[in-house]
Amino acid sequence: MGQYVHRSTLATARVLSAPTRRALVPERLGRLAREMWKHRWLYLLLVPPLTYYVIFRYIPIYNAQIAFKDFRPLLGVEGSAWVGFEHFQTFFHSYYFTDLIVNTVVFSTGKLVLGMPVAIVLAIAIHESRFMFFRSLVQTVTYLPHFLSWVIMLGLLLGLLSPSSGMINEGIQAAGGQPIPFLTSPDWFRQVVISSDIWKDTGWSTILYLAALLGISPDLYEAAAVDGASRWRRIWHISLPGIVPVMVLITLLRLGNILDAGFNQIFILYSVPVYSVGDIIDTWVYRSMLDFQFSVGTAVGLFKGVFGLVLILVANQVAKRTANQSLF
Amino acid sequence: MLRTTFVKGALIGLVLIVVASACAPASTPAQTPAPSQPTVAAPAQPTQAAVSGKPVDVELWAQATSTQAGAPPDDWVGYKTIREKLNINLKYVIIPTGADGETKINAAAAANALPDFFQTVSTSSERNKCLELYKQGLIAPIDDLMKAMPTRVKTHYNDPAALSLTKFDGKQLCTVEVPNLPRREGLVIRKDWLDKLGLKAPTTIDELLVVAKAFTTQDPDGDGKNDTYGIGGYWDSGTWGLGNRFEFVTGAYGLPGLWNFANPDHFGLNVRDPDYPKALAAFKQFVDAKVIDPDWATIKRDEFRIRWPQGRYGIMWEDFAALAMKSNYAKFDGNFPNGEWVPLPALQAPTGKKAYYNAYGSVGNIFAMSKKAADAGKGPAIAKLLEWMASPEGYYLLGFGVEGVNYKVSSDGVVVTTGLPDAKLAWNAEGTQNLTQMRNQLIFTNDPKEVAARYVDFKSKNGRTISPMSFYQFFSTQPWVDSKPGQLIVYPSNRADLKRFYDENILAFVLGTKPLNDQTWADFLKGLDNLGAGKWEADAKKTLQDAGYAVK
Numbered sequence: 001m002g003q004y005v006h007r008s009t010l011a012t013a014r015v016l017s018a019p020t021r022r023a024l025v026p027e028r029l030g031r032l033a034r035e036m037w038k039h040r041w042l043y044l045l046l047v048p049p050l051t052y053y054v055i056f057r058y059i060p061i062y063n064a065q066i067a068f069k070d071f072r073p074l075l076g077v078e079g080s081a082w083v084g085f086e087h088f089q090t091f092f093h094s095y096y097f098t099d100l101i102v103n104t105v106v107f108s109t110g111k112l113v114l115g116m117p118v119a120i121v122l123a124i125a126i127h128e129s130r131f132m133f134f135r136s137l138v139q140t141v142t143y144l145p146h147f148l149s150w151v152i153m154l155g156l157l158l159g160l161l162s163p164s165s166g167m168i169n170e171g172i173q174a175a176g177g178q179p180i181p182f183l184t185s186p187d188w189f190r191q192v193v194i195s196s197d198i199w200k201d202t203g204w205s206t207i208l209y210l211a212a213l214l215g216i217s218p219d220l221y222e223a224a225a226v227d228g229a230s231r232w233r234r235i236w237h238i239s240l241p242g243i244v245p246v247m248v249l250i251t252l253l254r255l256g257n258i259l260d261a262g263f264n265q266i267f268i269l270y271s272v273p274v275y276s277v278g279d280i281i282d283t284w285v286y287r288s289m290l291d292f293q294f295s296v297g298t299a300v301g302l303f304k305g306v307f308g309l310v311l312i313l314v315a316n317q318v319a320k321r322t323a324n325q326s327l328f
Numbered sequence: 329m330l331r332t333t334f335v336k337g338a339l340i341g342l343v344l345i346v347v348a349s350a351c352a353p354a355s356t357p358a359q360t361p362a363p364s365q366p367t368v369a370a371p372a373q374p375t376q377a378a379v380s381g382k383p384v385d386v387e388l389w390a391q392a393t394s395t396q397a398g399a400p401p402d403d404w405v406g407y408k409t410i411r412e413k414l415n416i417n418l419k420y421v422i423i424p425t426g427a428d429g430e431t432k433i434n435a436a437a438a439a440n441a442l443p444d445f446f447q448t449v450s451t452s453s454e455r456n457k458c459l460e461l462y463k464q465g466l467i468a469p470i471d472d473l474m475k476a477m478p479t480r481v482k483t484h485y486n487d488p489a490a491l492s493l494t495k496f497d498g499k500q501l502c503t504v505e506v507p508n509l510p511r512r513e514g515l516v517i518r519k520d521w522l523d524k525l526g527l528k529a530p531t532t533i534d535e536l537l538v539v540a541k542a543f544t545t546q547d548p549d550g551d552g553k554n555d556t557y558g559i560g561g562y563w564d565s566g567t568w569g570l571g572n573r574f575e576f577v578t579g580a581y582g583l584p585g586l587w588n589f590a591n592p593d594h595f596g597l598n599v600r601d602p603d604y605p606k607a608l609a610a611f612k613q614f615v616d617a618k619v620i621d622p623d624w625a626t627i628k629r630d631e632f633r634i635r636w637p638q639g640r641y642g643i644m645w646e647d648f649a650a651l652a653m654k655s656n657y658a659k660f661d662g663n664f665p666n667g668e669w670v671p672l673p674a675l676q677a678p679t680g681k682k683a684y685y686n687a688y689g690s691v692g693n694i695f696a697m698s699k700k701a702a703d704a705g706k707g708p709a710i711a712k713l714l715e716w717m718a719s720p721e722g723y724y725l726l727g728f729g730v731e732g733v734n735y736k737v738s739s740d741g742v743v744v745t746t747g748l749p750d751a752k753l754a755w756n757a758e759g760t761q762n763l764t765q766m767r768n769q770l771i772f773t774n775d776p777k778e779v780a781a782r783y784v785d786f787k788s789k790n791g792r793t794i795s796p797m798s799f800y801q802f803f804s805t806q807p808w809v810d811s812k813p814g815q816l817i818v819y820p821s822n823r824a825d826l827k828r829f830y831d832e833n834i835l836a837f838v839l840g841t842k843p844l845n846d847q848t849w850a851d852f853l854k855g856l857d858n859l860g861a862g863k864w865e866a867d868a869k870k871t872l873q874d875a876g877y878a879v880k
Contacts, residue, residue, distance in 0.1 A: 074465035
């Protein structure tokens with residue numbers, strides 16, 4: 001009811017004259033203040049995360065100006081000389097610019113497009129399971145790899161994929177085949193990166209889908225069962241539509257980071273023979289930064305941020321119009 | 329009601345703590361005085377801190393001697409002695425080797441938060457890093473410090489040629505510490521495997537291939553499994569092309585390393601030499617024959633040093649100390665008491681050119697004092713610390729530990745470990761390495777008695793004498809190319825692209841993902857020029873000529 005009155009007041013305010021609207025402002029502010037005081041404990045909970053974002057996410061944006069400067073640490077951010085878009089041009093004119101963009105987008109979209117269905121299938125499978133023990137076991141086992149660092153994962157991957165002593169290659173050789181250099185072959189490297197990422201993070205990704213599945217009213221399942229719907233039908237017509245908002249949300253959020261392809265993972269796994277298919281923007285920046293090119297690194301970071309923002313705005317509009325779902 | 333009040337109170341408390349933590353000032357760095365203040369006081373002038381009796385905080389960043397051993401503990405006798413004798417609170421931070429260490433230095437530089445005294449870690453040239461830091465205004469000249477260290481100048485800074493590398497505009501910008509023993513790496517082969525298969529040690533690249541094939545396919549360890557490779561190694565990201573571990577192949581063709589210092593009359597990149605593709609073709613034969621551990625392009629040094637003690641390889645390029653010091657040899661000895669590594673000389677290529685073992689360019693670790701430390705008046709304290717490290721007390725304590733516990737001195741003045749109450753506490757035992765982490769960076773002088781103490785002979789499990797120094801003497805007397813002047817060469821701004829192009833193509837040629845023929849090689853050289861390699865060579869030549877080197 002309160003929300004209705006509020007919207008109604010806003011609608012009225014739009015057709016009122018300017019002086020009247022100005023008079024309404026203190027009244028609205030007063031109402032807002034009363035509402036906030038009423039829920040003051042909830043608002044108080046908001047303070048720590050807001051403080052975090054202001055200090056660690058918004059104030060540093062001020063320093064992004066070094067993307068347009070010849071940054072000298074001793075002169076500081078403000079004292080360094082302006083150089084315009086020079087550092088952006090350095091990046092755009094890099095010999096490997098196209099490679100870097102293609103590789104980055106391939107890894108990002110690959111992880112998103114292939115990783116999401118796997119996580120959804122796993123979440124639905126866990127949700128449909130009737131055995132609590134089995135369900136908990138599967139959840140725990142699939143979450144565990146998320147907590148391993150990529151250095152440890154490299155050790156595991158070498159144990160599996162090494163042409164000299166990896167289990168998979170031993171199997172291939174036992175079957176009469178030739179060992180495959182999975183980690184150093186341009187033909188295999190992308191598959192290894194994407195599949196190892198899915199292996200590591202699928203369990204963790206299921207949390208959101210499971211939460212969404214648990215939010216679906218059991219009445220819908222019961223009614224469908226009474227109507228004779230099979231389990232597959234219930235999944236298709238109830239479970240999947242029920243998690244569409246979460247799928248849209250995750251897709252939109254991931255699109256905002258489309259140029260972040262997972263530096264830690266690729267830096268640990270890649271090597272010179274697979275640079276052509278494995279070198280991404282962040283690894284290039286890392287190697288460039290060895291020569292004190294701080295401003296170039298910041299320019300690339302800014303480019304990634306702006307590109308991600310534009311993408312998220314466009315995708316949000318598309319999602320709103322086509323699927324009637326959106327972030328904002 | 330009580331519960332509600334409690335919850336509200338807890339919420340308020342939680343929020344206040346978080347907000348207070350977020351808003352609290354970080355640990356306040358020393359106030360930076362105006363640049364007009366003198367950077368380093370004269371030696372006779374005590375610092376304000378010393379006058380007031382308050383200890384001076386000095387933060388030192390350096391790489392570790394024993395990377396796997398960790399930092400000294402907080403109650404380390406070194407910290408205590410330095411505090412009591414020098415009135416200095418030393419904070420010693422170990423930084424990683426290679427690109428990770430360089431990144432750490434760069435990150436601190438970007439934030440103008442460099443420590444007081446630090447190693448200018450670089451994957452290309454510590455000397456150039458020193459110069460770059462000076463250009464950025466982040467380090468201060470150390471001329472006044474040198475005057476305050478008469479003993480250390482005699483023991484550690486006694487090579488004018490080395491010091492001149494970090495001298496610009498008449499100012500000494502960085503220290504150049506005593507280098508590790510140069511030319512210390514070399515090619516070694518499992519003699520027990522040769523004996524078992526009835527083979528002779530190879531002397532040419534072609535013979536090496538024959539032996540490597542036998543080591544890979546003829547079960548040299550006799551365990552009935554096909555689990556050995558002729559050659560082991562890893563791709564060293566700090567070097568260009570094949571990397572340091574496999575340069576013995578290009579060395580056989582007279583072309584080791586990036587620059588052609590072996591032929592100063594035709595100075596330039598070694599890849600310009602018509603024999604270079606022949607060297608790559610020779611290496612490709614090894615790859616094609618599958619006699620090199622196929623993980624060589626993926627694994628790093630630590631993994632390599634796990635694998636060779638497991639008996640996976642019969643031939644490798646390794647540091648003499650990493651191979652033959654007691655603590656490093658122990659695992660191999662435990663696994664293969666009858667295993668025996670012997671050194672191989674520089675191999676000869678079919679071209680008949682003078683063969684080299686490899687190129688060496690190390691000039692010793694380079695250290696700098698941050699401008700911030702100089703402005704805070706810490707120069708004299710840093711000089712006092714370095715000078716003490718060169719005094720008998722500092723030298724023995726930081727180099728070998730506590731006398732009677734970690735070492736003893738023999739009648740002829742050599743540090744020994746015989747007769748210690750607990751052999752596990754010997755200075756060179758595996759468990760005490762964290763107590764002498766600075767020894768290779770700032771303490772040791774390569775004095776003959778010291779070298780004799782550092783690399784002592786020992787008995788293997790089957791009673792053979794293992795002599796690290798015999799390996800060193802063999803390696804160091806092989807024909808090496810002196811590439812130290814390469815430290816002067818400044819890398820172009822597109823180094824990341826240039827190095828990727830260079831490395832990627834060289835490895836593609838040897839791995840067979842790109843055919844190696846006249847046309848593809850010409851395309852490779854053309855690609856290098858498109859990325860500015862020609863200009864880089866011209867600039868490098870001019871830099872060397874300006875520094876007095878006779879290159880043409």
